[in-house]
Amino acid sequence: MRTDISNWKPLTVREINEIFSDIPIRWCIAGGWALDLHLGKQTREHSDVDVIITREEQFIAYEHLIRDWTLYRAEDGKLSLWEDGVYLNTTNDVWVSKNDESPWAFQLMIIDTEDYWWTYKRDKSIRRPIADMMLKTDEGIPYLRPEIQLLHKAGGSNVREKDYRDFQTMLPSLLEQEKEWLKSSLNRQFPEGHDWLKFL
Template structure:
């Protein structure tokens, strides 16, 4: 991935709440790569590195939360795949530090989630936080 993208993009690894330039070294603890055209341009896209086993995605913060890989993505009307909102919200809400923008994203997206998507998110958050979660 690095060799392919680094010819046209600047890649940053996200670790511990900080972004640092990624020089292509092995990513042992990195789960996110942020990509831009230059240090002065906005982020173009984010690459999330996931754990899988066979044909299943495994949530890194609670390995009992899993989903078939082919059920992780939706597609725009133009056929562009994107991560299901309830999975993205789980990543945001399951963090050790839930940011204000994550709360805002939750409030914005929640009304558009289907009942089964809301139920899955609630169930996953309860597995990760059995005592309670905001």
């Protein structure tokens, strides 16, 4: 079990693309990098890099990554080795490094899907077709749609200052339908209201 949670030396987005382009699964860049890819420029420093995969394709990802990487499941505040053949039913995050002493290189975010639909883990009534979740850069790098990424940033129990700044940075570039989807989703998750709604 590892406890060095701040020991990060993240790969670049291009390096991630090189790795995952050879794995026959649906994947995309998430987190702050997804928003920067949408804008076509880096707006702030990023301490890590997140990659989304689907739960149903986790074994395919595992079989390819384990050849060159060490994978740790993150659950209940602990990091433990993801061992061969163990299906992750409830784990949503996997941290990846070259070996058990090297810095963390990237993080896998495992999402739940059913019948070609993605389901938001914090409110199962919020869904989206999997095929409609991702966009691509001109270079062909897939990334999570900005309105979906912003919902994840807004929907946590503790909205961080960097999440609010990301929202403000993205707001001028969001299309009306993207704003409407985010507004509708926030209203559904937070019927009592949310601080970001006044901007949408």
